[in-house]
Amino acid sequence: MNDPVFAPRFTPSPDGLVADFYRHLAEGTLRLQRCDACGTWRHPPRILCGHCGGDGWQWMAASGRGTVYTWTVTHQMLFPPFAEDLPYAVVVVELEEGPRLVTAVRGIEPSALRLGLPVDLRIARVSETVGLHWFVPRT
Ligand SMILES: [Zn+2]
Numbered sequence: 001m002n003d004p005v006f007a008p009r010f011t012p013s014p015d016g017l018v019a020d021f022y023r024h025l026a027e028g029t030l031r032l033q034r035c036d037a038c039g040t041w042r043h044p045p046r047i048l049c050g051h052c053g054g055d056g057w058q059w060m061a062a063s064g065r066g067t068v069y070t071w072t073v074t075h076q077m078l079f080p081p082f083a084e085d086l087p088y089a090v091v092v093v094e095l096e097e098g099p100r101l102v103t104a105v106r107g108i109e110p111s112a113l114r115l116g117l118p119v120d121l122r123i124a125r126v127s128e129t130v131g132l133h134w135f136v137p138r139t
Contacts, residue, residue: 006106006134008126009081017045024059025123025131031059032099043099062097064121066135069094073110093119093135104134 014022017033021044024031034041037054041062048055071091077083089110094100105119118138125131 006104006122006124006132008124008132009079009085011126011130012132014130017047019129020059021045022130022132025133026125026127026129028123028125028131030062030064030121030123030133032062032095032097033057034060034097041095041097041099043101062095062099062121064095065138066093066095066101066119066121068092068105068113068115068117068119069100070115071105071110071113089113091135101133105136106134107136 012022021031032041032043033045034057035049035052035054036056036058038049038052040049040051042050049057069092071089073087073089075087077086082088087110089105091103091105091113092100093103105113119135120138122134122136123131124134
């Protein structure tokens, strides 16, 4: 199956650690924080480890492999840039490393989504400093 086209509907304007997260995506890599003390991966970005409280961490490249954890299907226009996509699914993907991302899965109808569906990362570079993550079903 050819990858579906992903056309970003808007560009976020993140700051702080979240800006670092989006910049790594713009550079072509999904990087998540991993605690130096206990090795726990985390997302969204934050200063302290939620597992051990450690304040040392590194941005580490994630595998980009995950499974569908849950989703909701939006049928009403809540945000104009997404109007042409209705109905669309907002999907939570659980990465192999553990953290979950709120994201999109393209190339599959919302009605065909299944819990545990294996998915693979894709990245859309939308500017010098922002990339967006999305996923496709694993083939
Ligand atoms: Zn930790």
